[in-house]
Amino acid sequence: MDKEIIELYKNSDLPKEGWLQSCFLCKTYTSRTTHITNIESEIMEYNFFCFVCKECKYKFKKNEILYFNFLRDCKIYIHDKYNFLITR
Numbered sequence: 001m002d003k004e005i006i007e008l009y010k011n012s013d014l015p016k017e018g019w020l021q022s023c024f025l026c027k028t029y030t031s032r033t034t035h036i037t038n039i040e041s042e043i044m045e046y047n048f049f050c051f052v053c054k055e056c057k058y059k060f061k062k063n064e065i066l067y068f069n070f071l072r073d074c075k076i077y078i079h080d081k082y083n084f085l086i087t088r
Contacts, residue, residue, distance in 0.1 A: 003045045004044055007021070019031050024051055
């Protein structure tokens with residue numbers, strides 16, 4: 001089964017294919033990513049990663065509820081935006 005990586009980030013003036021993107025939470029430029037979820041279809045496995053800056057990751061370590069809410073929001077976003085990948 002083939003694998004594809006999909007990276008989530010906030011829109012910014014940075015190039016879409018660059019290694020720096022805006023943090024999905026606060027829009028700070030970062031190269032750090034965190035794994036969100038995997039979704040398998042019949043022909044492909046999709047790995048979703050999200051750009052999250054060091055400060056936001058630190059906030060998540062201090063506040064688990066904030067982290068779980070963030071994961072929930074990311075999964076809702078993935079379901080809304082990438083649902084066509086699952087239904088192929």
